[in-house]
Amino acid sequence: MKAQLTRPELDSLPSYLPSPIPLDGSGVPQVPDAARLALNELPFGPLPGVLDAVIRAATGSNRYPDMAAVAVRSALAGHHGITPDRVVTGFGSVYLLELLLKAVCEPGQEFIFPWRSYEAYPVVAVGAHMRPVPVPCSDGVDQDLDAMAAAVTRDTRVVLICNPNNPTGTAVTRAALTAFIDAVPDSVLVVLDEAYAEFVDDPDVPDGLREFGDRRNVVILRTMSKAWGLAGLRLGWLAAAPEVAEAMRKLLAPFATSTFAEVAALAALEQEKEVRRRVEYITAERARMFPVLKRIAPRTPVSHANFFWLPMRDPAAFAAHCKAGGVLVRDFPEAVRVTVGAAEENDRFLELAATEGALLAAGAGQ
Ligand SMILES: Cc1ncc(COP(=O)(O)O)c(C=O)c1O
Structure with a gap:
């Protein structure tokens, strides 16, 4: 028998999948005709x-970036x-989450998060040698904050709320979140993943950074990547108590914020008005799509983000039907997630979703 060379916990994790969207020789996504509503x-x-800033920065690409990413950290801090x-900044917020777990947890401690989310x-939990504790969402979509608070034990180190939640698009209210944060012991870190915060327009859904960011055990x-449109350049960030941020910076991969990510983010932060205009476009499209989607997948919840969650009978068949029609969506075992894109892409999706094959897969009318 061959000796196992890797950690056994990794055996049950899903393998890395190549992007469904092929790249050309220069790394540019080449799907001239498909609507990319999957990511x-x-x-x-x-x-x-942004483009000018990145091109200018390319002339210095033989030089390392600023290790401390001072300019972009100061700009983000000033902005908020x-x-x-x-x-703390780094190549995507998901990297920073794993780094946070590594900075605050001993091996085997618990990381509680909602599921589905x-x-x-679960992957970063294993990466940080923690025990993942997924807490089921009620009705499969709403984060169950009471159950999550009740799941906290002496071994719990971090509890995460995703607001709005990916992939369901649902959000927790100010009242529920306040009660939850008050209920969790001060020694447990509460992480609010607000990747989609900019798309929230419901006044009952809080801006966690503004409203809870000052609490010592809260990390935002x-x-x-999302509303600011820099997914390919990789710039995530978090706000934490100074001692937590300092501990994380000690562990950062060297030069975790590239020169390109830094200059692009600095240029983007100058464009808040345009970002707001783009977000308003998406939220208007979201409002237009919702009643149509409710007819196709009646259990679709209200979305607070730039995507919809469509619970249905046969998500894989529905996604395959959309792909054959030139629209890429993401299927999960119990639902399809579709991103709100440009109006013409959304129209294409809505048209496809209303054809006989798609309606059959969705189980509409059953
Ligand atoms: C809830 C949530 N958090 C974090 C991320 C990762 O974002 P980033 O591109 O900053 O790594 C995503 C990306 O889809 C997400 O949906």
């Missing part, structure tokens, strides 16, 4: 100033009215 990306090109010592959570995860 919760923004459909727009770079914000004004916090101090730079509380900000973002697929990276944010990203420039």
Whole structure:
């Protein structure tokens, strides 16, 4: 028998899948005709100033970036009215989550998160040698904050709320979140993953950074990948208590914020008005799509993000039907997730979703 060379916990994790969207020789996605509604990306090109900043930075690409990423940390801090010592940046917020777990947890301690939620959570838990504790969402979509608070034990180190939740699009209210944070012991870190915060327009759903960010045991995860349109350049960030941020920075992979990510984020932060305009476009499209989607998949919850969750009978068949019609969506065992894209992409999706094959897969009318 061959000796096992890797950690046995990794055997049950899903393997890395190549992107369904092929790249050309220069790394540019080449799907001229398909609508990419599978990855919760923004459909727009770079914000004004971003491309110029990246091209200018390319002239210095033989040089390492600023290890401490001072400029972008200061800019993010200034933008959100916090101090730079509380900000950590890196190549995506998912990397920062794993780093946070490594910085605060002993091996074997518990990481509680909602389920179904973002697929990276169980993976980063294993990466950080923690015990993943998924807590089922009620009705399969709403994070059950009472059950999550009740799941906290002496071994719990971190509890995460994803607000709005990927992939269901649902959000927890200010009242529920306040009660939850008050109920969790001060020694347990509460992480609010707010990757989609910019798309929230319901006044009952809080801005966690503004409303809870000052609490010592609260950590806010944010990203420039979604509303700010920098997914390919990789810039995630988090706000934490200074001592937590400091501990994380000691563990950061060297140069975890590339020069390109840094200059692009600095240029993007100058474009808040345009970002708001783009977000309003998406939320208007979201409102337009919702009643149509309810007819196709009646259990679709209200979305607070830039995607919809469509519970249905045969998600794989529905996704295959969409792909054959030139629209890429993401199927899960119990539902399909579709990103709100540009109006013409959304129209294509709605048309396809209303054809006989799709309706059959969705189980509409049953
Ligand atoms: C809830 C949630 N958090 C974090 C991320 C990762 O974002 P980033 O691109 O900053 O790693 C995603 C990406 O889809 C997400 O859905």
